[in-house]
Amino acid sequence: MERAECEKLLKEGFAPPRTLLLKGMPGTGKTMLAKWIAHKLGLPLVVLDLATAISSFLGKTGSNLRRSLDYARATPCVLLLDEFDAIAKRRDDATEVGELKRIVNVLLKELEDWPLHSVLVAATNHPELLDPAIHRRFDVVVEVLLPGQAERESILDRACGRFAVTLPHGFLVAIARCLDECNGSEIDTLAQSVVRRHVIEGEDLTRCFVDAVVFRLPRLRKEEVAVLSRMLKETTDLTVREIAQVVGKSSSAVQYQLTKKNTKRISRRKSHA
Ligand SMILES: Nc1ncnc2c1ncn2[C@@H]1O[C@H](COP(=O)(O)OP(=O)(O)O)[C@@H](O)[C@H]1O
Ligand SMILES: [Mg+2]
The missing domain is CATH 3.40.50.300 (P-loop containing nucleotide triphosphate hydrolases)
Known part of the structure; x- marks a missing residue:
């Protein structure tokens, strides 16, 4: 005060x-x-x-x-x-x-x-x-409660430091969503180890995040499958079948999520043109 x-x-x-x-x-x-x-x-x-x-x-x-x-x-x-x-x-x-x-x-x-x-x-x-x-x-x-979505995003953002701007738009939002039961300390620690790996091994930062997050996801909800599948598709060279294995769903379910997003994107682009 x-x-x-x-x-x-x-x-x-x-x-x-x-x-x-x-x-x-x-x-x-x-x-x-x-x-x-x-x-x-x-x-x-x-x-x-x-x-x-x-x-x-x-x-x-x-x-x-x-x-x-x-x-x-x-x-x-x-x-x-x-x-x-x-x-x-x-x-x-x-x-x-x-x-x-x-x-x-x-x-x-x-x-x-x-x-x-x-x-x-x-x-x-x-x-x-x-x-x-x-x-x-x-x-x-x-x-003191567990962090909400916005707070998780800002913890990730801060932990990434200057590398945050190199990530694809919306990427940290998706990662934050996947970490919804984590406390601030866990999120901070995870992000720091991801950044360290990126710096030391020279591995792509998005790839490092995906690796770290996939480990933490025992059971995924439908929206999370969608978010994660899209993330994996956009940020890695995994095939749909491999992505399906990672998220623990069938290839057709993953394909459905991916096309759903693609359709939206295409129609949005069209309407802009
Ligand atoms: N809400 C938060 N925002 C940012 N960082 C956090 C948050 N909660 C925890 N952390 C990180 O986790 C570390 C450990 O948290 P700490 O304050 O020791 O938790 P507690 O005392 O509740 O066990 C902090 O130093 C900080 O780096
Ligand atoms: Mg303490």
């Missing part, structure tokens, strides 16, 4: 949000979002990864947490408590229940009167593991 907006709220007797809980599946960009928030606010980012911290032993986690919280109280920053649910995960360990209770109480108290100059961001893949009392204490709770 902008400083001017904060002051407006304070003048009216309302507190600007200071604590934020980001929840969502792994790889949806929660850590990235916390970094972006820090960047936007012009504040340094302090990260405490509780998954790593907790793996040593709980007593130490408690003191690491204490130190991070104290730092953020003293110095304006964005404090990211990453993999926040790691705290809750240890609940079943009887010897550590007491220590855990203490940590939870510390957090409850901190969330209650967090200072205005710092932002506390907690990120979790497992919000259901959190103590409900903690969950309720956050000023803002944001659920």
Whole structure:
């Protein structure tokens, strides 16, 4: 939130949000979002990864947490408590229940009167593991969802960098459609490995994409078969029969999809003439 907006709220007797809980599946960009928030606010980012911290032993986690919280109280920053649910995960360990209770109480108290100059961001893949009392204490709770079509396109586009313009028109749109159950991290990783292969092996970029995407498609829906068949036809030298094998359909089904598109294209061209 902008400083001017904060002051407006304070003048009216309302507190600007200071604590934020980001929840969502792994790889949806929660850590990235916390970094972006820090960047936007012009504040340094302090990260405490509780998954790593907790793996040593709980007593130490408690003191690491204490130190991070104290730092953020003293110095304006964005404090990211990453993999926040790691705290809750240890609940079943009887010897550590007491220590855990203490940590939870510390957090409850901190969330209650967090200072205005710092932002506390907690990120979790497992919000259901959190103590409900903690969950309720956050000023803002944001659920980070899987990327939609437009976001998938922009992740691909960005990952391709300067090579994006060398791709056929509509190609990334088709690829993005094929990746509709992937999270941002998977899409980004896939595109980066594709670009690397293109650069290192000199293989055609569209070909590299098709290879990478075909691997990921266990069952294709009708529209996807159409998109992918056309893509393969336009960007590779596979025969209709080979394309049919790749998409797991009959040659005639693939041929049908290809001619359907061709007919449309021809008629469009005619109407332009
Ligand atoms: N929505 C997104 N847009 C762009 N890149 C993304 C997105 N989501 C994830 N990524 C990529 O995946 C990487 C890992 O995401 P991360 O923030 O660690 O996810 P999470 O913390 O939710 O597990 C990021 O560094 C970024 O490169
Ligand atoms: Mg993360």
